[in-house]
Amino acid sequence: MxxxxxxxxxxxxxxxxxxxxxxxxxxxxxxxxxxxxxxxxxxxxxxxxxxxxxxxxxxxxxxxxxxxxxxxxxxxxxxxNRTCHAPSVAGLSAAFGSGGGTSSYEEIEHTDVIVMWGSNARFAHPIFFQHVLKGIRNGARMYAVDPRRTSTAEWAESWLGLNVGTDIPMAHAIGREIIHAGLANQAFIERATTGFEEYVRLVEPWTLSLAEKVTGVPAAAIRELAHAYARAERAQLCWTLGITEHHNGTDNVRALINLSLLTGHVGRYGSGLQPLRGQNxxxxxxxxxxxxxxxxxxxxxxxxxxxxxxxxxxxxxxxxxxxxxxxxxxxxxxxxxxxxxxxxxxxxxxxxxxxxxxxxxxxxxxxxxxxxxxxxxxxxxxxxxxxxxxxxxxxxxxxxxxxxxxxxxxxxxxxxxxxxxxxxxxxxxxxxxxxxxxxxxxxxxxxxxxxxxxxxxxxxxxxxxxxxxIQWPCPSTDGLEPTYLHGRLWEPDPGKRGPLAPFGIVQHDPPVDLTDEEYPIRLTTGRRLDSYNTGVQSGGYASPLRRGEYIELSPEDAERYGVVVGEQVQVTSRRGSVTAPVWVDTALRPGLAFMTMHFPDEVDTNALTIEANCPIAGTAEFKASAIRIDKLPIATIVG
Structure with missing residues (x-):
């Protein structure tokens, strides 16, 4: 080989x-x-x-x-920032007037529920994940919402393996369940938010059964997450590119922020919203x-x-x-x-x-x-x-x-x-x-x-x-502000509360690049632990265990296409085509493939991705391309 x-x-x-x-x-x-x-x-x-x-x-x-x-x-x-977290900045700014994450790393060690949404933090944010592990050791329950059963999901109490691009239906179903179960924080909603009645009408159609059909996640699992998040005294909702790198990334972020407004899980120590940034x-x-x-x-x-x-x-x-x-x-x-x-x-x-x-x-x-x-x-x-x-x-x-x-x-x-x-x-x-x-x-x-x-x-x-x-804001040289943002929303005095946080009225909009008979596989992209971005800084120093790029397939798809680990295949989207060796990964469900952009000089993954951009933030839909896989006439095995 x-x-x-x-x-x-x-x-x-x-x-x-x-x-x-x-x-x-x-x-x-x-x-x-x-x-x-x-x-x-x-x-x-x-x-x-x-x-x-x-x-x-x-x-x-x-x-x-x-x-x-x-x-x-x-x-x-x-x-x-445009490529990855501009939707986070846009969404947080629209809700709170500030584009930064609302909490500190320390707080996730002292929270009760951690929702890791669209983030394989163990691979993509390993330093932050050490704080997550401390939180789990301290008794926090973690829920992983991700199309893949990632390494992060292995640490979760429950993995909710949703279909790519169905984050808004999932969030709306969670919100509806919280409202119908009487778990919404009405005092916080009345004190700190606007647009609640419109939000109630927005999520009402998204029953647990409808959400199960659209997202592929069992209704019971969605209900469990909704109750755990709403009943927790303190909860952290974390996300990364699985939420933002979509043609409607800002809407995805707003849908998650809505859950924090619905439950009051923002503006207090241990409760907040964490968009995890990928570069220093x-x-x-x-x-x-x-x-x-x-x-x-x-x-x-x-x-x-x-x-x-x-x-x-x-x-x-x-x-x-x-x-x-x-x-x-x-x-x-x-x-x-x-x-x-x-x-x-x-x-x-x-x-x-x-x-x-x-x-x-x-x-x-x-x-x-x-x-x-x-x-x-x-x-x-x-x-x-x-x-x-x-x-x-x-x-x-x-x-x-x-x-x-x-x-x-x-x-x-x-x-x-x-x-x-x-x-x-x-x-x-x-x-x-x-x-x-x-x-x-x-x-x-x-x-x-x-x-x-x-x-x-x-x-x-x-x-x-x-x-x-020191965390910003730090307007004075005499002291430090709290580690969390938006504590003003809890002020009893309306004059000190500042602008109220609006619920985001966002609709489900499926991926632009639809799968069909010609392009039946959904390709999603992400990062690996041992490589970095486009490979310029890490390409020559990657782990000896996993050098170079692969297309990762589920065991079922590998069997269906008749390919084995290391076999070169042709991967084609509506924009381009690359040749890549196969890797079989049990983290993937049938119909879902995974690649990274770490080795574009060998396998240019972004030749496959689509320039369908979020109209608010300008971020492209890296996470949802339609592809087909073709066996090559003569099998070549790469080791």
């Missing part, structure tokens, strides 16, 4: 330029590379977009979004304003007073409208209204849905600058490549995790070759375009951020060191 070796990426150590798209890269000096980058960006002023990096520091993301808004005069800035600074990238609709501190760009504050601080004029998000920027590449992109630390050529289309659009740009630590597939398309430092170990700054905790990161090693700090690169490029920013170090950037973001004002570097990280 032939052992497949994943691609290993070589670290970038010096700038690269090419004299035309038809010619290979050649080594360049920093001055030449930055001059070329400045000229290419400048000639496309008015048709420019910026991709920032969820693995880099808060300080880098702050400077990146400032570059877009001040230097280029655009709000077209976004990051991979997905939360921080958005907090720093590296998104098209919010300025740093998650302040709305449409608010004239907010804009005036930033215009005064930055000596600029901020466009009074939302910019294009990542998805919209790719669409603008298609119609030619976006012609230049400055991409820092992202690899959209392999992380976007319908990746072949994404590559074609990137190649059609007039100018592409990529700033990264490896020569990614996106960098291979670029006109200029700038070697940067890693967002950890090689740089100073801060990051913000899923529980809104800002933590210091410190430089431990010297970056290789001529690689430079991201902030220094961006500032040198800004200087060439007429903006001379003087930042002595990352702390100087952070202090500027603190001056314009009330949620971060109290977080000096000294205090971050003292407390080993």
């Amino acid at each position: 032939r052992k497949r070796q994943p691609k290993t990426y070589t670290r970038l150590t010096h700038p690269l330029v090419r004299d035309s798209r038809d010619e290979p890269f050649r080594r360049a000096t920093w001055d030449e590379a930055l001059d070329r980058a400045a000229r290419g960006i400048e000639r496309n002023r008015g048709a420019f977009g910026m991709f920032s990096c969820a693995r880099a520091t808060n300080e880098m993301n702050y400077v990146a979004q400032k570059f877009a808004r001040v230097v280029m005069g655009t709000n077209n800035v976004d990051s991979c 600074n997905v939360q921080g990238g958005g907090d720093m304003g590296a998104i098209p609709n919010r300025l740093p501190g998650f302040q709305d760009i449409l608010d004239p007073e907010i804009r005036l504050k930033f215009e005064s601080a930055w000596d600029t004029v901020i466009q009074p409208h939302y910019g294009l998000n990542l998805t919209e920027m790719f669409e603008a590449m298609e119609d030619g209204t976006l012609k230049a992109v400055y991409c820092v630390g992202e690899n959209p050529a392999q992380s976007e849905a319908d990746s072949e289309q994404a590559v074609r659009r990137l190649k059609a740009l007039d100018f592409l600058v990529v700033q990264d630590i490896f020569l990614t597939k996106t960098a291979e398309i670029a006109d200029v490549v700038l070697p940067a430092t890693a967002g950890w170990a090689e740089t100073e700054g801060t990051t913000t995790n899923s529980e809104r905790r800002v933590q210091r990161v410190r430089k431990a090693v010297t970056p290789p070759g001529e690689a430079r700090e991201d902030i220094d690169i961006i500032c040198d490029l800004a200087a060439r375009l007429g903006h001379d920013w003087k930042y002595a170090d990352a702390e100087t950037v952070w202090n500027e951020l603190r001056s314009v973001s009330p949620d971060h004002y109290g977080m000096t570097y000294e205090r971050l060191e003292e407390h080993q990280g």
Whole structure:
């Protein structure tokens, strides 16, 4: 058997330029590379977009979004938050006015019920899962809602294996059961929410029997979860990409939030909503304003007073409208209204849905600058490549995790070759375009951020060191806020309660890419424990037990297709086709297949996925593609 070796990426150590798209890269000096980058960006002023990096520091993301808004005069800035958790931010913001998870990790150790919905946290969020295990050891009951019986589900009291794309019917049935059983927290509903009567009418059709038909989950299991969640004194509802990476991801999030409003499981210690972020600074990238609709501190760009504050601080004029998000920027590449992109630390050529289309659009740009630590597939398309430092170990700054905790990161090693700090690169490029920013170090950037973001004002570097990280909001240097958000909803005084939380009125909308006789298998995607994102950082160092990509099938489907573990098959969707070896997994039910995006250089999973985007958040439906599987004429076994 032939052992497949994943691609290993070589670290970038010096700038690269090419004299035309038809010619290979050649080594360049920093001055030449930055001059070329400045000229290419400048000639496309008015048709420019910026991709920032969820693995880099808060300080880098702050400077990146400032570059877009001040230097280029655009709000077209976004990051991979769009690919994964933009629906979480949109849903939480719509309900509570804030896009962060409402609880701390510690609280899940002291809760009574944990609902893990669309999340294989043991593989995708192993550090957080250690807190979950402590909670289980302390007596918490966990329920896993997921199409696959994942490694996480093995720890659950009950696994609710729903059909892909039926999360809203499941949530509505749980809500209806809670109401009919008299378990709704009426005092909280009256005090803290709006729209309850409309919500009651919304969920009324979703009986347990109808939900069983649509979701595939036994009515008794749905009823058990509903009663456990509603009767618990404290409960945590956690989710990740199984909820958000759908064409209606924001509606999915709103449906889960409704359950917390119905029961009062929000705004108190031990009860809350946890969207689990997949990279070290997905939360921080958005907090720093590296998104098209919010300025740093998650302040709305449409608010004239907010804009005036930033215009005064930055000596600029901020466009009074939302910019294009990542998805919209790719669409603008298609119609030619976006012609230049400055991409820092992202690899959209392999992380976007319908990746072949994404590559074609990137190649059609007039100018592409990529700033990264490896020569990614996106960098291979670029006109200029700038070697940067890693967002950890090689740089100073801060990051913000899923529980809104800002933590210091410190430089431990010297970056290789001529690689430079991201902030220094961006500032040198800004200087060439007429903006001379003087930042002595990352702390100087952070202090500027603190001056314009009330949620971060109290977080000096000294205090971050003292407390080993601080959760936002932290508006004062004198104390710390509670570890949970929205305690105001429990205030007896209406004047202190603030805006009420509306129930989300959302309807079931099945996956866009329907299965049929030609494409009978539902493909869902996710992560594995021993690999990372598009494999650039982990591809050459994956576990020796599981190297490379597979298509995972149920034992029943493997038998039906007459294939064995390691046998190569053709996997085809309505958008593309790949060849992949088979892996048989008892976690899967018949008709459901699973793949990751960890090894796109060998098996480009995203050539199969569909660019059906959430209209509110712009996130694609990575979790629900229709595929077919064909045996190859001559069986090839990969070990």
